[in-house]
Amino acid sequence: MNAVCRHLAALIGKDLRIESRSKDVVLTLILFALTIVVIFNFAFDADAEQSRSAAPGILWAAIAFSSSIGLGRAFSREQEEGCIFALVLSPIDPGVLYSAKFLGNLIFLVFCEAIFLPIFWILFDLPGHVLQPMFGLVLLLGSAGFAAVGTLFSAIAAESRARELMLPILMLPVLVPVILAALNGTRVLFDQLDRADLLPWIKLLVGFDLIFFVICFLLYPYIVGE
């Protein structure tokens, strides 16, 4: 257990340190998400009602597309100079490697959302009530789904020639349930509907996250092993 925690801390710490210097994942995520939001903001009238009804879809489209690009970059640094081979050769458990990459990606996503959301909130002229703890929970669960699937698929896509193209193609179809659940959960909160309507979407997000974390955790050794 001690070794597992030590390895987890070392791997996550390494990723955060590299990112704090290169900033390539965070910048990719934020800039891509902002571009999508700004384009949609110009596409809709400034009418508050119309903006609010479209906002959940635009928000999750921005997160989905930016993460499908940013998460690929997060894995590709392991491929430069063959560092992934050193990790495979080291005594760390491949499951620990997956968990560390998953947590690192989740931290990147949440960090970027924390920067991007206030801008999104201002651009779409959203009311104050949307920024509530339950919205934070929906964002966290949705992001965990993206990170769980993205961590595995970025390792698969990295092996192909068209890696940047491959990741969205592989990842987004699998993420359809997460996108739908997160989008509908966000709509319930933005439209101030009955809280009971939120529960099925939260359950779906939790279920998806758990199932895909376990599946990806079990498959990861076969993907990075060769």
Place this chain on the structure above:
Amino acid sequence: MIELIQIGKRYGWRWALKELNLHIHEGECTAFMGANGAGKTTLLKIIAALTSPSHGQIRIEGQDPHQNGKIKKRIGFAGHQTFLYGDLTVEENLAFYSTLYGIPKAERRIEQVLEQVGLKSRRQERVRSLSRGLQQRLSLARAVLHNPPVLLLDEPFSGLDLRFSEKLKDLIKNLNRRGTTILLTTHELATAKELCTRLLLLQNGHLQLDESPAAFPTKSWFALLRGQV
């Protein structure tokens, strides 16, 4: 120590290694020689459990490194790629690998290996800012950091200047004297004869020769290099 039984490796339709049988004893320094594409790197990668053989078995200290992850801790590998993170400093890279290998008194060990490869004064520099030769040296430091009983070196002299090549030879001799089993690939026959107790010649995935340095036929080697074999 290391046993290869009927090892074969296929990439698509091409066999990189064919039915290779080999027994390497503890403390031996063995050179794998051969032209480009002979299967030297593939063989080292199979021994390091970085790639699986298409058939056959490998045993290190009686255990299959592909099945038993713990045996990997006893292997050090330095290959064509440095396995280093460009955005981390020299010291941070070694500290990271020390944590993965659970090296006690890591700071002292890092100091030691940096001294050995002559990078002590550059410990705070980012790897990306180092020349290729210096990165190669750091890669060697990383490979020996955890004092592995089995050291695999894939063309360790490529990209190194003459002075450090001599230093590396001394390092390899010292490690071998202390009991480390060393397997290296090289194109330099003189270096292989100087360092190793056993020379193996690979050709098209087959083991052609297995000789001591004194018995290794120099003529065959040069004929092979000229493509006459």
